[in-house]
Amino acid sequence: MKIDHVALVVADLESTLALxxxxxxxTPVYREIILDQGVEAVGLQAGESIVELLRPLDPDSPIARFRGDADGRMHHVAYRVDDLAATLSRLQAAGIRLIDETPRKGAHGNRIAFLHPKSTGGVLIELCQPGGA
Amino acid sequence: MKIDHVALVVADLESTLALxxxxxxxTPVYREIILDQGVEAVGLQAGESIVELLRPLDPDSPIARFRGDADGRMHHVAYRVDDLAATLSRLQAAGIRLIDETPRKGAHGNRIAFLHPKSTGGVLIELCQPGGA
Known part of the structure; x- marks a missing residue:
């Protein structure tokens, strides 16, 4: 599995982006509102991966509360898989708790699903299949 | 800049590694004690990058306290640079506060330095020059 992106939730998107x-x-490669996740996301190229800066649209949302008082906080790591639906089935059969049991739309045209941190050692993991329709 | 590694501090190294x-x-690619950072580190290959699981050697150390009550927490992102000393000079001149003003020894034979999260938007960043003597 490759790292698709590392996502950081930030208090001040413009100043962090300038930094x-x-x-x-x-180099920025995309900037978009992901309504489904309640964030504005800016993707920065980092080799074969992306560093994604996230600005919560709602200051009372879980992702905004996750940041707390910090200027920024690492939010999740996304790994790229070839067949997301098959991977989710396999992981669920192996006892991994899924936040998303079926793939949904992510940033940048990706199909994505989150695994529950309670069954991944405490760190939020996203799985990501590029270029789904 | 490419992602050299993403480091996660974990409560239970063996169970997280098994997961x-x-x-x-x-696939694990190295396992070593990094005395300088007070951790045992296991590196897992993830494309051109590594996911590094960290077990604090001292349960009262800052990195152990950083994890808090969570089973695991993302600790830092490390980016690979060609010339670490030159990059540190350039960043310091640009006003970035450095934790390490000169490169020191990291895992896996790397030369490393940490930037202060107060000047990087709240997230701990390591810079990493591979294979330095």
């Missing part, structure tokens, strides 16, 4: 592009040298 | 290898399908 990553102007100071750290990253 | 990542047996259930999620990752």
């Amino acid at each position: 990553y592009t102007q100071t750290l040298g990253f | 990542y290898t047996q259930t999620l399908g990752f």
Whole structure:
């Protein structure tokens, strides 16, 4: 499995984006509102992966509360799989609790599903199949 | 900049490692004690990057306290650079606060340095130059 993206929830999207592009040298590759996840997302190219900065649309949402008082916090790691539906079935059969039992639409045209951190050692994992319709 | 590794601090290294290898399908590529950082680290291959599971050696250390009550927590993202010393100089000149002003020894023969999260939008960033002597 490859890292599709690492997602960070940030308090100030514009200043963090300026830091990553102007100071750290990253190149933005997409910027979009993902209504389904309640965030605005900016994707920055990092080799074969993406660093994704997330701004919660609703300051009272779970992802906004997850950040707490920090300026930013790592939110999840997404791994790329070839066949998301098959992978979800296999993981569920292996006893992994799924947040999404079937793939749904993610950023950038991806099909995605989240695994429950209670069964992944405490860290939120997203699985991601690129370029689904 | 490419993602060298994503590091997760975990409460139970053996069970998390079993989950990542047996259930999620990752392959371990190194396991070592990094005394300098006070952790045991297991690296799992993820494409051009590594997912690194960290077990704090001292349960009262800052990295252990960082995990808190969670089973696991994302700790830092490390980006690979060609010339770490030059990158640190450039970032310091750009106003970034450094935890390590000069490169030190990391896992797996790397030269590493941490940037201070206060000047990187709240998320701990490591820079990493592979294979330095």
